[in-house]
Amino acid sequence: MTVPTTSQRLDDAELGWPDTLADYIGRHCPTEFPTGADKAAELIMAELVRPLLTDVERARSIAVALEQENAHLTEQAYRQPAITITVHGLPAPQGSKKPFRNQHSGRIQMTESSAKVKPWRQDVKHAALAVVEAAADWTVLDGPLAVSMTFTFDRPKGHYRTGRNAHLLRDAAPTRPSGMPDLSKLVRSTEDALTGVVWKDDARVVEYVRLGKWYAETDAEDVLSVPGCVIHVWPLAGQAVSSC
Template identity: 30%
Template sequence: MNSSSTDVRAALAAKGYGMGRGVRDTWARPSTAPVAPPARRSRPQAVTKATYSHEVGRRLTFEVPGTPVAKGRHRTAVVKNRVRNYTPEKTANYEAYVAGCAKQAMAGRPMTDGPVALSVTAYFSIPSSWPKKRQAAARAGELRHIQKPDIDNLLKSLKDGMNGVVWKDDCQVCELHNCSKGYCDSPRVVVTVEEI
């Protein structure tokens, strides 16, 4: 053993490091010193200046023009020998469209940070192949929309689209009021969010 390795060992021993048992030429912390977990590397977070407010009774109503789109199931693909999950393009585009309509309706108001109640009415177009009598019944609200998409999947796509715009997260939706779907000449979704 040369003098430089002896000096290094002495310096490490002075700092509380000692020779590990049964392991040759490896250094270990003494068992009496507390061992801190290794620091995790974290990605740099984007700095956002989001403001939140909550005012009981505050209400926001807006429309999302066009045919309502339900939340599609996540898809899975293998890319470069890795499994990748992704949201279907149609769903992602509709959620972005809902976010744009909600942002326009918010008009610069801050997001809410408290519990909210949500009301949704989805209107689908009346099929032109139906007889005129059936079309008139659909316009009058006598016929209900009982085909796909399901109302709960419609709610998912709307709630995900309003994340970060109307509320911080859709877990803030504590009550659902008057969620329905029907027929109309101009397909759209009418959304009402009320702070409770």
């Protein structure tokens, strides 16, 4: 006789095999011992199945409670960021570099291929400094961090109609800036500019709550009326810095 073991999935127990165990045993035991089959089934239910189901239900209750507590802590942590920075300026990406020869040393050096990235990093750094200098007891963050960055760009003139309807968007105008620059490269240049001012190292950023590119005056959270970026930073409480 083959009886389901405790290693079977819980689904088997939930589908009802313990409820029909007496019938199962009765079919595989001599007919002259029906009472023995009933007692065997009752014993298995009492000693094996019911404790197993009780333990599973207890584990489920603990898991649900932990999930609810984690959701509550996450909501609390993200409700009020440690710092919010609003940058005005044209967001520029940090990515590929190009070589040039230093006129004084004669050596080949690398520089950013985009001439816009340096002004953008300066805009970010100045905006961050203005915020931290206004804070009474600001210290550079040196633990795991969560970050939100919302980049705003002007719409090209080609998105608008002409003549007396020049203030209206064309029907085919895109809702989001899906072309260059790359979002990941915008994040890179912005994070670098915040190093040493907001956080000790941009490696401390372990999570992105929100990243996005939007056109100015779009009705969405943190979208500006002019080009720039809104940055929120949250320390993740209870987590230590790791070298990995």
